[in-house]
Amino acid sequence: MKILIVDDFSTMRRIIKNLLRDLGFTNTAEADDGTTALPMLHSGSFDFLVTDWNMPNMSGIDLLRAVRADDRLKHLPVLMVTAEAKRDQIIEAAQAGVNGYVVKPFTAQVLKEKIEKIFERVNG
């Protein structure tokens, strides 16, 4: 299980990386926005994408849309972990095809629940 973590703040990437490791996911890579994430997704055979929304250059929602529009990536499970808390935005993400939405600040428990739920659905 290879996971890509996309966030423009290195501290947040580190927090998510640590939480994922506690959940048993040790194979992770990091990118600081959509433009650096996309080429990694194309070449890296990732199984899961965790992304922030608000980032310079290419935002998380645009990254999500790019992933869904790409034939090779469109089935990749995407979890959004973001401070964006407007109802319209959550609906927008849902319509763009997000698999889960975690609003910051979050707990380890919430992250675990959402990831497990996504895998249940993907495998089931």
Added chain:
Amino acid sequence: MDHDNISMGDDFESTLKSHARQLTESLEKGNFADVVQIIHQLNQVRDRGLYQEVGKLTRELHNAIVNFQLDPRVPHAQEVSQISDATERLSYVVTMTERAANRTMDLVEECAPVVNGMADEAQSLSVEWQRFMRREIGADAFRDLAKRVELFLARSERDGAKLSGHLNDILLAQDYQDLTGQVIKRVTTLVTEVESNLLKLMLMASQVDRFAGIKHDHEGLRAEQEKQQKESSRGEGPQIHADKRDDVVSGQDDVDDLLSSLGF
């Protein structure tokens, strides 16, 4: 100064009214020399007012520039400008919070294997200890167990001291809150000051608009602003008054409810 503005504007308006009456009277009488004279006078009053208001506005702008030390022609303006100073202060806050977060995470990452190691060894010793209590082990095995217990005790003492030191360092790493809090308070004061000065400039500029008869497309500007805000794909960052707004979720439970209502 605001008082002057109002009286100046009122003066212009009363002149305008009285001259308008004279103007129609002269027009009706067919006295065109007077008509031209009145129009000329009106123009003069308007121009005088306009020059005065533009003058005041320029002076205030100049004062604002001096106050905030924004003039790039002044030597060392970069170092003394309050705005670039504020920008630097905020960058300092970002650096400090990032450093504190990384320091804390470094220490937590160092603590985790120590704690896990202690727990694992305690568990394994506990199994052996139960066997000993049930008299299931022989003299050789007991000597091994005693040796392990001795090592474990020594290691616990050492690891305990290490953990306690790390916990203290984690505590100390939170000192950024005090330092960044002070910096942010100063920047907040500056922002308030800039806002009130901008407001003053805007009031003076509106006086110029009045004399010059300039009309702004406020609705167009507002529509433009709202359009920009609607482009949500850029993201807005954390919401400050989430609990007081209907269009914002107040936590993960709200998100889950919303998503399940959408069939997730």
